[in-house]
Amino acid sequence: MTITIYKLESTLERFTISLSDELAADFDQWIEARGYSNRSEAVRDLLRKEVETKRLNQDQTIYSVATFSFVYNHHERNLAERVTGHQHQAHDLVVSTMHVHLDHDDCLETLFLRGLTQQIRDFADKLSAETGVRHSALNLIPVKVAALHYAHHAHFHPHS
Structure with missing residues (x-):
């Protein structure tokens, strides 16, 4: 699957504020x-x-890539197993995970996710609601799914 970030502008229009x-x-x-x-790039x-935030809030059929990070105490009763179980149940959303040991008790986990925005939000909400999970943050980036096949040098490469 090839994904590209939405391109919002193709030409530039000048305006004054x-x-x-x-x-x-x-x-x-x-x-x-x-x-x-310069100011122009900052305003853009x-x-x-703002446009992407509005799109994400209004259209739940948009695909997104996301990072979801959270801290948890791995000594919390069966929490590590529950977190892993949720990830396996959502294997179609979870692209990759990174696990960091912060100290003797606490771990930071960052998940890289891809799928429908609402499904990603629901998954993040489910993990955030687990007892012992804290300091969670979801960062969504809307993308459009490009063709699964494309041409290079007059021959085709399938992608999945």
């Missing part, structure tokens, strides 16, 4: 702190984020 001196100064500090070279990134 007016800001108070205080808001403009705050925005310029924000731009500098994040390393943007902010708009993209």
